[in-house]
Amino acid sequence: MSTNGPGAETIRARSVVVDGARVACWESGPADGEPVLLLHGYPADHRCWRHQIPALARRYRVIAPDLLGWGESERPLHLRFDYNTEVARVGRLLDALGIDAVNLFGHDYGGFLALGLTQAHPERVRRLAILNSRAQSSFVPRWYAAFGLLTLGGRTPGLRALTARLPLAGLHRRSLGGLVRGGHLDEELLDSHVDWMDTPEGRRWLVHFFGDYRVTVRPELRRRLGDIRCPTAIVWGRRDVYLRPAIAVELAERIAHAELTMFDDAGHWVMDQCPAHVTVALERLLARAL
16 A cells, blocks of 8 residues: 555556566456556656556546556566567556557656557557657757766676665765755655665666667657657656756657647656646546547
8 A cells, every 4th residue: 555645545556477476456447447557767666656646546547656666566687678668568468457559647757667568558558648758869968968978887897886886875865855944855865765775786777778778869750750649648848957948849759749848947847746737637638539
């Protein structure tokens, strides 16, 4: 049972097995409702959607997983975490949940995966929402370099041990500190997002993950934006220090009939900073005819 956020008592915890590893999931809403899958971003877990779940669950079957490696899901070191594998793994998660087609909403890394699944298997995505994600592009230069160094450390045998000794938890805690100071994230939730990175298992897995991750642009994602035909919402905090608003504008321009909602007073963590407005944008998408 998830205990953070409004309406937490209505959320049902369960686990499914994907690629031989345990994926922790939380479900809310009517079991026979139209399904909505919420994919979290880096380095969060399912609770980044805590403000949106209660409202969406009034009508829909809402499933919020912790992706493999994050939150309460397993951190297997023997599995691959390259982009194509991760996109296909979302499809296998749907199989494990018994869902053929879903409304797919993704923030940050989750939006990156959601875009890939929509393009690879359009028959499985009823509606698509992408929120502050690298999507078809990548990070601003500063963060491109920072994440690029982590990927270099993760894929270079002689650097892996050194990378694992970096103060990973402290670095991530500092990057999320503004949310705490702004009253958008409590200390307990921040601890759960980063403290596992201070464990030997957590360090090894994070380095393993970055060994497979790439910051470079995937040109096929941009090339195939025009192929997306499902109702789509692009929801963005304009003050994002990691990802340019131009990513959102391009998505809205190149995806047919996509609706762009931009918030001037929010940054990357748009679901925390503008929770009610994000919920309205997602409900508006769900009201659109297929």
